[in-house]
Amino acid sequence: MAVQAFKWYNQALKKIGNGSINFASDTFRLLLVTSASNFATRTLGLLGSLTNEVSEANGYSSSGKALGNVTWTVGASAKQYRFLASSVAWSANGGSISNIKGAVVVKIGASAGARDLVCFASLTGSQFALAAGNRLTIQPNAAGILTLSTT
Amino acid sequence: MRGRFVLRLLDAADGLLGWTEVLARPCPGGAFHADDAVGLVVDRDGQAASVTVHWTELDIARRVTVPVMAVRAGVRLRLDWPENIVWRVHGEADVPRPPVTVRRDLTLSLRPGESSAAAV
Numbered sequence A: 001m002a003v004q005a006f007k008w009y010n011q012a013l014k015k016i017g018n019g020s021i022n023f024a025s026d027t028f029r030l031l032l033v034t035s036a037s038n039f040a041t042r043t044l045g046l047l048g049s050l051t052n053e054v055s056e057a058n059g060y061s062s063s064g065k066a067l068g069n070v071t072w073t074v075g076a077s078a079k080q081y082r083f084l085a086s087s088v089a090w091s092a093n094g095g096s097i098s099n100i101k102g103a104v105v106v107k108i109g110a111s112a113g114a115r116d117l118v119c120f121a122s123l124t125g126s127q128f129a130l131a132a133g134n135r136l137t138i139q140p141n142a143a144g145i146l147t148l149s150t151t
Numbered sequence B: 001m002r003g004r005f006v007l008r009l010l011d012a013a014d015g016l017l018g019w020t021e022v023l024a025r026p027c028p029g030g031a032f033h034a035d036d037a038v039g040l041v042v043d044r045d046g047q048a049a050s051v052t053v054h055w056t057e058l059d060i061a062r063r064v065t066v067p068v069m070a071v072r073a074g075v076r077l078r079l080d081w082p083e084n085i086v087w088r089v090h091g092e093a094d095v096p097r098p099p100v101t102v103r104r105d106l107t108l109s110l111r112p113g114e115s116s117a118a119a120v
Helices: A010-018
Strands: A027-033 A071-074 A080-084 A088-091 A097-100 A102-108 A116-122 A128-130 A135-140 A146-150 B003-011 B016-027 B031-034 B038-041 B046-055 B060-071 B076-079 B085-088 B100-102 B106-110 B113-117
Touching: A010 A116, B003 B038, B003 B085, B016 B038, B016 B085, B046 B085
Parallel strands: A128 B100, A135 B106, A146 B113
Antiparallel strands: A027 A102, A071 A080, A080 A146, A088 A135, A097 A128, A102 A116, B003 B016, B003 B046, B016 B031, B031 B085, B038 B076, B046 B060
């Protein structure tokens, strides 16, 4: 499967600058989307503009799962900071979790205007179904989900 | 030169019932022909509804509807396609690639997205 690296949404860069997204204190979730989703459109800003999340069924709940152990900390060198979190897993039960194509990280907020899209990744070249009794784990690299560095 | 085609037997919900890989040669007349009759071994019981043909080099696929029929795991199914034609250049319209069904635990490790700032 052609797993790709996480990619920033354009507006996420703006929002970490104006404080709308705070990697050190905000709550984040990881959700799954289908191949019909617009998740790879980098100009998306809010969760409300994201289409075609994987259907809620068979072990997948809408809005995905919370990212645990979120940290914003020094990365590979003093010139880099990284956004890191623990792995997230779904277990398919009672049927398949269908049409999995990509993953999106969302910052959770009290209102629709505060639910910011942070980054996305394509998990596969062709969407897949996770058959019942199996587990899908999205494992961020030890280097982080996102990094920000300077020269 | 031969084209590499992956055939998938699917049920009505696009669940995978069996698959096979076929090497087919291009022939005058605008089609790719397999050397022998095309067949596949059914992986799991179900009601077959269609066969998708995925031309892997071009990453395009087509769907062939088959009579709905019960199939059983372990049975070899033969597809009696005229002249063993797997793909016609001017044939049916292309369709989205069929979904893959994963039947084992899967861990995907994703690399970080990077952004950098340059001092001016």
